Amino acid sequence: MTTATETQIENYLRQYGEFEKKAKAPEWLRAIRREAMEAFAELGFPTLRHEDWKYTNVAAIKREEFEPVSSEAGEEHISAIRRRIQALTSELDGPRVVFVNGRYAAELTDVRGSGARIGTLGEALEKRPEAIEPYLARSADYRAHPFVALNTAFIGDGAWIEIPERTVVEKPIAVIHVAWPEGKPAAVYPRNLIVARRESQATVVEIYVGAEVPNYFTNAVTEAVAEENAVLEHVKAQLESERAFHIATATFHQARNSIVRSTTVTLGAALAREEPACVLDGEGGEATLNGLYVLAGTQHADSHTTLDHAKAHCGSREVYKGILEGKSTGVFNGKIIVRPDAQKTDSKQSNKNLLLSPDATINTKPQLEIWADDVKCTHGATIGQMDAEALFYMRSRGIGRKEARNLLVAAFANDVLDRINDAPLRESLKRHISARLAGKGD
Amino acid sequence: MLLEIKNLHATVNGNEILKGIDLKIGLGEVHAIMGPNGSGKSTLAQVLAGRDVYAVTEGEVIYDGKNLLEMAPEDRARAGVFMAFQYPVEIPGVSNTYFLRAALNAIRKQRGEEELDAMDFLARIREKIKLLEMDETLMTRPVNEGFSGGEKKRNEIVQMAVLEPKLAILDETDSGLDIDALKIVASGVNAMRAKDRSIIVVTHYQRLLNYIVPDTVHVLSNGRIVKSGSKELALELEQKGYGWIEEPVGA
Ligand SMILES: Nc1ncnc2c1ncn2[C@@H]1O[C@H](COP(=O)(O)OP(=O)(O)OP(=O)(O)O)[C@@H](O)[C@H]1O
Numbered sequence: 001m002t003t004a005t006e007t008q009i010e011n012y013l014r015q016y017g018e019f020e021k022k023a024k025a026p027e028w029l030r031a032i033r034r035e036a037m038e039a040f041a042e043l044g045f046p047t048l049r050h051e052d053w054k055y056t057n058v059a060a061i062k063r064e065e066f067e068p069v070s071s072e073a074g075e076e077h078i079s080a081i082r083r084r085i086q087a088l089t090s091e092l093d094g095p096r097v098v099f100v101n102g103r104y105a106a107e108l109t110d111v112r113g114s115g116a117r118i119g120t121l122g123e124a125l126e127k128r129p130e131a132i133e134p135y136l137a138r139s140a141d142y143r144a145h146p147f148v149a150l151n152t153a154f155i156g157d158g159a160w161i162e163i164p165e166r167t168v169v170e171k172p173i174a175v176i177h178v179a180w181p182e183g184k185p186a187a188v189y190p191r192n193l194i195v196a197r198r199e200s201q202a203t204v205v206e207i208y209v210g211a212e213v214p215n216y217f218t219n220a221v222t223e224a225v226a227e228e229n230a231v232l233e234h235v236k237a238q239l240e241s242e243r244a245f246h247i248a249t250a251t252f253h254q255a256r257n258s259i260v261r262s263t264t265v266t267l268g269a270a271l272a273r274e275e276p277a278c279v280l281d282g283e284g285g286e287a288t289l290n291g292l293y294v295l296a297g298t299q300h301a302d303s304h305t306t307l308d309h310a311k312a313h314c315g316s317r318e319v320y321k322g323i324l325e326g327k328s329t330g331v332f333n334g335k336i337i338v339r340p341d342a343q344k345t346d347s348k349q350s351n352k353n354l355l356l357s358p359d360a361t362i363n364t365k366p367q368l369e370i371w372a373d374d375v376k377c378t379h380g381a382t383i384g385q386m387d388a389e390a391l392f393y394m395r396s397r398g399i400g401r402k403e404a405r406n407l408l409v410a411a412f413a414n415d416v417l418d419r420i421n422d423a424p425l426r427e428s429l430k431r432h433i434s435a436r437l438a439g440k441g442d
Numbered sequence: 443m444l445l446e447i448k449n450l451h452a453t454v455n456g457n458e459i460l461k462g463i464d465l466k467i468g469l470g471e472v473h474a475i476m477g478p479n480g481s482g483k484s485t486l487a488q489v490l491a492g493r494d495v496y497a498v499t500e501g502e503v504i505y506d507g508k509n510l511l512e513m514a515p516e517d518r519a520r521a522g523v524f525m526a527f528q529y530p531v532e533i534p535g536v537s538n539t540y541f542l543r544a545a546l547n548a549i550r551k552q553r554g555e556e557e558l559d560a561m562d563f564l565a566r567i568r569e570k571i572k573l574l575e576m577d578e579t580l581m582t583r584p585v586n587e588g589f590s591g592g593e594k595k596r597n598e599i600v601q602m603a604v605l606e607p608k609l610a611i612l613d614e615t616d617s618g619l620d621i622d623a624l625k626i627v628a629s630g631v632n633a634m635r636a637k638d639r640s641i642i643v644v645t646h647y648q649r650l651l652n653y654i655v656p657d658t659v660h661v662l663s664n665g666r667i668v669k670s671g672s673k674e675l676a677l678e679l680e681q682k683g684y685g686w687i688e689e690p691v692g693a
């Protein structure tokens with residue numbers, strides 16, 4: 001007898017077989033994809049019994065028969081997508097590379113004159129596979145993580161960004177992944193690779209959006225490398241449509257004296273999971289992982305972060321904030337690893353949550369694994385309601401209840417957004433989130 | 443008559459704090475309310491402003507011909523009621539200027555006046571800030587966050603000066619001020635005295651009333667107004683304390 005789980009895995013194995021027949025790839029990548037598929041077949045979908053997935057139930061993803069999108073998006077869709085992107089990114093006038101249903105969309109892309117090398121994984125795999133071989137599938141662990149395994153088995157396209165040595169790229173580089181499937185529930189596997197060479201500096205923003213219907217599953221992996229003394233600002237904006245599933249991993253491998261600041265904004269999807277992870281693998285590095293999740297209705301979002309101190313004299317900072325309405329549920333799990341060599345580590349973590357409804361819930365947990373003795377690690381978490389005194393104070397001055405509430409909630413959120421250095425990007429996100437916050441609730 | 447409070451009873455968590463307040467305030471008058479700690483002065487002020495942790499169990503309040511107790515706090519403010527808090531609230535992340543402009547525009551909208559943009563607004567508040575000798579940098583900081591006690595009180599008076607209420611209730615705005623700050627705050631309040639504006643000053647200290655001279659002084663004790671008189675009453679209270687005042691006849 002075959003179990004439901006086996007049927008699901010068979011489905012993915014079949015899809016992998018079809019994909020592998022069509023997709024051109026160098027032999028080393030085929031080997032990785034094969035190994036990843038085997039790993040997924042072995043691991044299966046996680047269940048609530050897995051410690052790391054205790055509060056996030058992916059049964060709904062497992063149940064649905066998602067298929068990779070086989071055809072290109074039609075003309076009429078392209079113009080709708082163009083309008084959508086324009087509305088989202090009107091403040092940003094830097095280069096952008098766009099993917100629709102996991103495929104490069106040349107007609108929506110504009111990467112002229114940025115100083116960075118911005119291309120696609122698909123093209124690089126054809127023309128210069130040796131340039132990406134040292135980085136692809138090196139940090140995101142497909143042997144242990146079922147969704148990374150699934151994404152890796154289907155590596156096909158995504159952004160490939162290289163910031164040359166000593167180059168400073170002024171404007172943020174936007175990587176936009178659009179899910180716009182027709183008909184059947186679709187699975188999309190975006191895969192991005194970012195390499196910031198020695199002493200370079202750049203900002204990369206990943207934006208994920210999608211069509212309202214039908215439902216789809218985005219399983220994204222981004223691998224980033226910051227070489228010595230490089231500065232990489234990274235923003236991830238998850239603005240998927242209401243019914244979507246979004247599961248993503250982002251790894252940042254940091255060399256000596258590099259700085260990575262990543263902010264993850266979670267607004268969309270019915271079920272979302274973000275796993276940003278920094279490995280501080282050289283002395284003097286600095287890693288910042290900030291995040292904001294704004295949830296309503298029956299949304300569920302899980303932020304599983306990792307700050308891995310492998311070498312001495314590194315600092316890490318983490319500020320995660322959540323705003324939860326309705327019956328939404330949130331998870332924050334902040335892992336900080338300090339390995340035996342990582343003396344003089346200085347790490348600070350905080351997670352603050354604002355529950356706007358009695359039915360919303362948040363599970364928050366720091367997870368410290370400290371193997372060195374001369375380190376500073378602090379962490380703290382709070383869960384609170386709307387400040388009734390502040391609300392009354394504002395109303396007593398004539399500010400309406402709804403406006404007062406929106407101001408307070410926006411102020412709570414802006415504490416995270418104000419930490420984004422690039423002003424147009426910051427203002428664009430603030431505008432988007434304020435509108436979202438004002439539109440929800442009563 | 444701008445304000446008429448009749449037999450007002452209010453409770454918090456089931457405990458009766460106001461036990462039948464009667465008070466009438468005519469347009470243009472300044473009334474002082476004094477009384478021992480815990481007698482219910484702030485409760486009265488908060489009830490008038492509309493704080494919902496206090497439940498009104500009996501009585502009524504007529505303000506400017508309207509049933510005040512039926513109005514939402516923001517509607518009271520828009521109708522001209524202003525209460526300077528004994529303990530002003532800190533609002534992290536919301537700038538003082540933004541806050542005050544939002545308040546003023548809400549009130550102006552109610553009055554059918556045009557909303558002010560940031561430039562017009564700044565021009566308008568500059569003189570009030572000067573009058574109260576307030577540090578301008580406080581305007582760009584989050585509301586009351588990290589302000590000293592005196593700065594918070596001054597900020598309340600700046601708000602009053604900008605919002606131009608019809609009825610101002612100042613709850614211990616003089617507490618915790620040194621004499622120089624007290625004079626500044628008092629002159630800010632005096633500048634607001636007008637034929638069409640009434641002011642209630644809640645205070646523990648007769649000293650304030652040397653600068654803001656009231657028309658009438660009331661003593662609030664154990665949830666009731668137990669004595670009312672001219673400004674000389676404040677001097678008497680200063681000398682003798684509250685002990686000599688008996689419960690009113692018939693209470
Ligand atoms: N929110 C509240 N919750 C519980 N008790 C309260 C609350 N507000 C006031 N009280 C109680 O009501 C009584 C009156 O308090 P109130 O603050 O009105 O006194 P007050 O006259 O303003 O005193 P003070 O001169 O110290 O400011 C006190 O016993 C106080 O403890």
Ligand SMILES: [Mg+2]
Binds near residue numbers: 483484485528613614
């Ligand atoms: Mg008081």
